Amino acid sequence: MKIIVPMAGRGSRLRPHTLTVPKPLIPVAGKPIVHRLVEDIAKVLNQPIEEVAFVIHESFGKQIENDLVAIAEKLGAKGTIYYQNEPLGTGHAIMCAKDSLSGPAVIAYADTLIRANFDLDTQADSVIWVKQVDKPEAFGVVQMNEANEIVELVEKPQTFVSDLAVIGIYYFKDVGVLKNELQLVIDNNIIHGGEYQINDGIKQMMAKGMKFVPGEVAEWMDCGNKDVTVDTNNRMLKFIYEDADETMISEKVRIENSEIIQPCYIADDVVLINSIVGPNVSLGKGTHLTNVKIKNSLVQTHAHLRNAKLDNAMIGNHATFDGDFKSISIGDYSVLE
Template identity: 60%
Template sequence: MKIIVPMAGIGSRLRPHTLTIPKPLTVIAGKPIVQRLVEDIAGVVNQKIEEIAFIIGPIAKGFPSDTREKLLSIAEELGAKGSVYVQEEALGTAHAIQCAKDSLSGPCVVAFADTLFKADFTLDATADGAIWVKQVEDPSAFGVVKLKDGYITDFVEKPKEFVSDLAIIGIYYFKDGGKVKEEIQYLLDNDIKENGEYQLTNVLETLKEQGAKFIPGKVDVWMDCGKKDPTVDTNKKILEFEYEKGNNLVSENVVLEDANIIQPCYIGEDVVIRNAQVGPYVSIGKGSIIEDSEITNSLIQTNAHISNAKLDNAMIGNHAKYNGNYTSVSIGDYTELV
């Protein structure tokens, strides 16, 4: 099994945090978003992951020079070969996938690195394909699928009238990645676009017309990391999941001086907490210092220095300094607000 991860978008909705780090490498409860994504996929497919191929954007458009190294390390931790491709120009979902055409063969999962999920189903790898979906209250904002006898019959993009409440979350399984590659190449060769871009939905429709049967993979929880507030909420949910599983995410060498931690929390290595209360639902990256503060439901990255603060629903970047009275803040890397 292979996993293909298009992640070339710059993540402008999560700025300022994505000015220095691509969104999929933003750390949630101690792990980058993309690492949590591929780990969750590996659990659902229940097969050995042979290769993970990442499609990133060019360094000139905001991707740090060490991005490739970090992604290869994530693949290695899962015991898989890592491959990194570059999408030089944003020309749609199908175009992004085709950038990894050298890795697109055999059974594979295509997962766009914009979301995390939790599911308790096991993928039926004998199906021609599967599309991860989540029941939503307002389907008009999503692409949705229609079902009949357990199979997907239609793909409908942002329906104005109700046709289904099963929203496509951006994760797909294909039994034959080579066939997907052929159909994408047909789009490119014949310049078949939707709204100026080469879209994966066109490929899905073609495969369905050729007889491929797609099944839904229904997820229990769909977590968004597109903007600051949903990202902080996703951090909260991940901490809840880890705590319910009995996982302690507080490092052994945390220094506590007249301080208290209320679980669930993630506290990285070499964190110092003085005269402060942290938690619940707080993640603090390694090397950070928290002083004279009260922090709940917040996401703080590495080497931050927080003092005299009362934070809730806050997101603080790497190496940031914050000393103030604001509660719900969003501060990027190397920012000082003192």
């Protein structure tokens, strides 16, 4: 089994945090989004992962490439890097990894996190992962037949089709078939919204009678902008705390006259002085808090916070904040004193 992860976009809606770090590498509950995504998919698949192929922008740099390869190797898989240097769509991004498009594979776009526990139907030609939503008109949804098979993909339907939204994760029994269909999409210049789309390849597979079925996830968490990323951090902390399958508070934390209210993730070398932390707070390595009350917030590494009451805040690496604003979003190396 392979996992293909298109992630070349920087994430403009999450600026300023993505000006220095690509969105899939923003940490949520102590791990980069893409790291959690790949791990969660591997748990659902429950079978050996042969390769994880990442499609990135060449500007991400060698250190990020090395970090991504390490994520794959942690799963016992080969890590492969491909480049998409022009934003030409989801279908084009997949085809940038065409040398890895063979055999069974999962394709997952790296701007979402999931919680799922279902048996993957490996007899179907494809499984499209979906989540029941309250407002299907705001999403791309699947249309089903009486046999519980997917027969159509409908983008933002104005009349009710179904309430099962496509979340951007797909299984293909032989991803080489998708590769062939997407090559036809590109060769025939089939463009929607100015881009080559994965949906056009999938629709051609459906037209040839291939069987598509849904795989419904229990939780679908977005990381599109600051508010939803903070909310995703909150929810992920709760899941990890309940599962008790990860260390959430490092033993290398200095605590002076301070209180931690779980669930929280607190990394190595964090210093807490006269502070109340939690619930739902992630503090990255080397962060210092003095006279701070903070909840429902995400702070990256080596930040220095003083004299603050924070709620729904997202703070970047090496940032300094001293003030009485409550809900803030400041990027790496910012100073507000």
